[in-house]
Amino acid sequence: MATELLTRQVLPDTARVNPAGHLEIGGCDTVDLAHTYGTPLYVYDEATIRARAAQHRDTLRAVYPSSEVLYASKAYAAPWLLRLIRELDLGLDVVSGGELALAERVGFPMERVYFHGNNKTPDEVRRALELRLGRVVVDSFHELDLLARLAAELGRRQRILIRLSPGVEAHTHDYRKTGILDSKFGFPISTGQAEEAVQRALAAPSLELLGFHAHIGSGIYEMDGYAEATAIGFEFARQMRERHGLELREYSPGGGWGIAYTPADRPMPIPEVMRQLTRIVREAAQRTGLQPPRLVVEPGRSIVGTAGVALYTVGAIKVVPGLRTFVSLDGGMADNIRPAIYGARYAALLANRASEPPDGPVTLAGKYCESGDVLIKDIPLPAPRSGDLVAIPASGAYNLAMSSNYNLAYRPAVVVVADGEPRLVRRRETIEDLLATEL
Numbered sequence: 042m043a044t045e046l047l048t049r050q051v052l053p054d055t056a057r058v059n060p061a062g063h064l065e066i067g068g069c070d071t072v073d074l075a076h077t078y079g080t081p082l083y084v085y086d087e088a089t090i091r092a093r094a095a096q097h098r099d100t101l102r103a104v105y106p107s108s109e110v111l112y113a114s115k116a117y118a119a120p121w122l123l124r125l126i127r128e129l130d131l132g133l134d135v136v137s138g139g140e141l142a143l144a145e146r147v148g149f150p151m152e153r154v155y156f157h158g159n160n161k162t163p164d165e166v167r168r169a170l171e172l173r174l175g176r177v178v179v180d181s182f183h184e185l186d187l188l189a190r191l192a193a194e195l196g197r198r199q200r201i202l203i204r205l206s207p208g209v210e211a212h213t214h215d216y217r218k219t220g221i222l223d224s225k226f227g228f229p230i231s232t233g234q235a236e237e238a239v240q241r242a243l244a245a246p247s248l249e250l251l252g253f254h255a256h257i258g259s260g261i262y263e264m265d266g267y268a269e270a271t272a273i274g275f276e277f278a279r280q281m282r283e284r285h286g287l288e289l290r291e292y293s294p295g296g297g298w299g300i301a302y303t304p305a306d307r308p309m310p311i312p313e314v315m316r317q318l319t320r321i322v323r324e325a326a327q328r329t330g331l332q333p334p335r336l337v338v339e340p341g342r343s344i345v346g347t348a349g350v351a352l353y354t355v356g357a358i359k360v361v362p363g364l365r366t367f368v369s370l371d372g373g374m375a376d377n378i379r380p381a382i383y384g385a386r387y388a389a390l391l392a393n394r395a396s397e398p399p400d401g402p403v404t405l406a407g408k409y410c411e412s413g414d415v416l417i418k419d420i421p422l423p424a425p426r427s428g429d430l431v432a433i434p435a436s437g438a439y440n441l442a443m444s445s446n447y448n449l450a451y452r453p454a455v456v457v458v459a460d461g462e463p464r465l466v467r468r469r470e471t472i473e474d475l476l477a478t479e480l
């Protein structure tokens with residue numbers, strides 16, 4: 042199992058099984074990490090984040106110089122990570138006042154921040170204007186009017202993109218599709234609403250419309266959805282130039298490319314995704330007779346997903362004879378709700394017995410009070426014993442970002458590993474943390 046997880050890039054780049062038969066990440070023995078910091082523990086491999094960021098950034102710069110890679114911080118936003126993203130020369134995509142405030146705290150250059158979201162509040166919009174964000178990606182008429190008015194009040198001219206709903210199907214779970222007509226995100230083209238948004242934006246002196254954005258969803262393993270959405274977006278841009286004199290100066294297909302959660306997943310290598318996207322954009326520009334615009338991509342999961350590994354300790358083991366073996370972990374849906382909300386699938390290994398061959402299948406259950414709190418159903422593992430350490434790879438994106446205090450769970454500690462050195466970047470929560478907001 043461990044070998045397959047390594048060769049299929051489900052585990053971080055620096056992962057290996059050490060001579061003791063333990064999973065090692067970033068030169069650190071995960072059994073030691075669990076011993077030092079307790080479990081559940083999230084371990085991030087810095088080298089993997091650096092490598093994924095560089096793969097996006099360097100390929101895109103080489104094949105399409107007028108471009109920018111933004112890290113979609115909703116995948117995971119923490120001070121250490123946003124500082125690293127800034128150091129790696131990526132821009133940032135934020136979707137809330139909280140993410141924006143964090144970007145401000147770590148001194149992120151605001152001209153490289155893009156602000157998304159289908160219902161930005163007046164306070165959020167005002168803050169974005171005050172901080173002079175690079176772009177606001179406008180998602181509704183309500184927001185368009187609000188932004189135009191507040192920008193005028195502040196005497197600012199805000200650069201914007203309009204988020205299109207191109208009406209294409211991404212091959213992913215329903216909850217992760219965003220480009221279809223029946224979606225809360227963006228202005229539909231087919232209904233004429235996108236064109237009306239363009240007209241209103243062009244008529245507002247306090248707004249500078251640079252182009253369009255069309256994120257079609259997340260967890261996508263094929264490029265055809267991007268090709269389709271981009272073709273539609275560019276044809277729309279051509280019409281807008283013809284009818285309203287709009288020049289397309291910037292275009293973003295969003296993010297969403299998938300990673301390997303299990304050895305069965307076959308994500309395209311990141312440089313290949315970048316090359317294909319640029320080819321798609323160039324072809325769309327050529328077909329419509331438009332100048333190739335500045336290209337902005339927004340990966341989240343593919344920057345941090347593979348870098349993170351969740352570690353849990355096995356507690357109760359319940360055998361239902363002839364049916365199933367439930368192996369209960371000391372975490373679950375409070376730190377990883379993805380299996381419960383969209384049937385996300387994961388692989389696992391026993392980090393303290395990583396070179397042992399599997400026995401029968403077991404079900405890795407969480408400790409929270411929901412029957413749906415199961416992290417992995419029927420996965421072959423060496424028969425687990427209480428006290429074993431379970432590692433679930435590909436836990437770096439959308440786990441902690443969506444984590445909760447359900448059952449008054451304490452959110453896990455987070456440790457970053459690099460060159461054999463662990464660095465605790467977040468301590469485990471305590472009851473005091475949970476009570477800090479209670480009056």
Ligand SMILES: *Cc1c(COP(=O)(O)O)cnc(C)c1O
Pocket residue numbers: 113115116134157256258259260295296297298339340341342343438
């Ligand atoms: C979520 C999101 C992304 C990033 O998606 P990933 O699947 O993490 O790459 C990018 N852009 C927008 C607008 C998003 O909503």
